[in-house]
Amino acid sequence: MRRRISMLAGAAVLSLTLAACGGSGSSPSADEANPAEATGEVGVFTWWADGSEKAGLDALVKIFNDQYPDLKFDNLAVAGGAGSQAKSVLAAQLQAGNPPDSFQAHAGAELQDYIVADQLEDLSSFYESEDLTSVFPKDLLDRLTVDGKIYSVPSNIHRANVVWANVEVLEKAGLDPEKPPADLDEWFAAMDKIKATGVTPLAVAGTWTQVQLFENIMLATLGAEGYNGLWDGSTDWSSAEVTKGIENYKKALSYTNSDRNTLSDWGPATQLVEDGSAAYNVMGDWAEAKFQQDGMVAGEDYVYFPTPGTEGVFDFLADSFTLPAGAPNPAGAKAWLKTISSVEGQEAFNAAKGSIPARTDVPTDNFSEYQKSAIEDFSSDTIVSSLAHGAAVPISWLNELSTAVSKFEGTGDVDALQKSAASIAEKFSQ
Known part of the structure; x- marks a missing residue:
């Protein structure tokens, strides 16, 4: 044996x-x-x-x-x-x-x-x-x-910068499922409307799904070049732009389900969107297989679009x-x-x-x-590498940054996360 x-x-x-x-x-x-x-x-x-x-x-x-x-x-x-x-x-x-x-x-x-x-x-x-x-x-x-x-x-x-959304939840909040938000500000405004209906705006699960959300928000804030610079050293982790990105991430977390750390994996978070308990889920396109397997119909039950602010960018992993x-x-x-x-x-x-x-x-x-x-998008978009899924940095770097992002989920301390991320990047860039 x-x-x-x-x-x-x-x-x-x-x-x-x-x-x-x-x-x-x-x-x-x-x-x-x-x-x-x-x-x-x-x-x-x-x-x-x-x-x-x-x-x-x-x-x-x-x-x-x-x-x-x-x-x-x-x-x-x-x-x-x-x-x-x-x-x-x-x-x-x-x-x-x-x-x-x-x-x-x-x-x-x-x-x-x-x-x-x-x-x-x-x-x-x-x-x-x-x-x-x-x-x-x-x-x-x-x-x-x-x-x-x-x-x-x-x-x-795979593509990591995809938002999956429940059509019925969006319509009840007065949002057009066929017109996704153009940027983070529009997305946050849409989530305010959803929150007012009593539905969780954004579903997320444990640490690695939070890291994936973090990378999406940083990509939307910094753009492809600035995001890539986080991993090759050309973007200063101590910069005001990165501060803004972390602040945006903090705001995104404020719209998420309170039981996020108790969800075992990505599937239960995506299920919240299927059930209408949440409006949005930022998840890789393995979620498409779940929607299809569960009998959901694209355009009728759910819609998908690049994370607001990342149109024309393909967040890659394989x-x-x-x-x-x-x-x-x-x-x-x-x-x-x-x-x-x-x-x-x-x-x-x-x-x-x-x-x-x-x-x-x-x-x-x-x-x-x-x-x-x-x-079609992979053949024409700007390609960047996913942080959460090992394409952007080695496992050792990802492991330490994931710990910092996980700690931030509890503290919400923007300055502490920024300093930790800067220190980690310096350590692994030497």
Whole structure:
């Protein structure tokens, strides 16, 4: 029986520090592994454990089983949206020298800690053999490449700056669902009207969903260039513009549900919009899959639009999969990577997940109108990287900033959050 991911990893589970597990990023066995000769089990670690996310994984596994009938998929999923719990469990397993055959990670800066710790195989040759550089967009390839190498294969592209809204709630507040607010000031004014009807204006859940709201408000306040500057050092965290962004975030929080920290994940917050208990939810487009799965009709039951103030900007993240150093079945891992990067795999997965394919040659006939609009927007909008979902900064930076944002939810101390964020940025920019 293969080694399984354990939730009982002791104190190490609580640490997000990714220490080296003793593997080598240039393992000959991994380089020579041939997916056509793969046998046995393939252990894949994700945080897609339930709901619409599990439906997406199931669709992908079905394609994998069809393409590789001699391999057995071993589901090592750990529940928790955005990988909030899964990443700490994974870190402990990697440190213990017990990697899965492949694990889910967000494309972008999130991979840096794993790369520095020498825990990932270079997949550049896999990209060449599968001709992936000709079917993945340049904006995506640029975000996947680190020092000329690529360490993960994306299964999709998600958008994080989307507002989902209940049509009936908006209409009862005298708002036109077809005319979204143009900026934050208009949005706050709309939420004042909703609040007056006795309905919660904005649904949010625990820490990572609050961090996603924070990034959206900062993006709307600073614009794409100013937002990017928070992560590359060109925007001063101590500036008046950042102060304004945090003040806007504080105001946005004032419209949210009082039980936000008791909600287990993004699903219950989105459910508040479905039920009409809340008007808006800022959530990635995995919410589209939930709305569809629950029988909601776009334009009738719900509407969607970019977070006010971010029109023309696409807040990017992508679920991707890796080949860990020391993987028990590297040939099987490569078979999994071939499936998720195939046309068939990406079509089935994204139709169920609400996201859009990483490949540009995937048929979209079975995709929702939202997904078709997202494909168009990704090709024309300014692309920025999501903070909450690991595209903008490494896990270690995100972890510390998430703690500061979580503390702010209780204190509302703008100056303290700004100073903490500035200090964290300085620490990780050195």
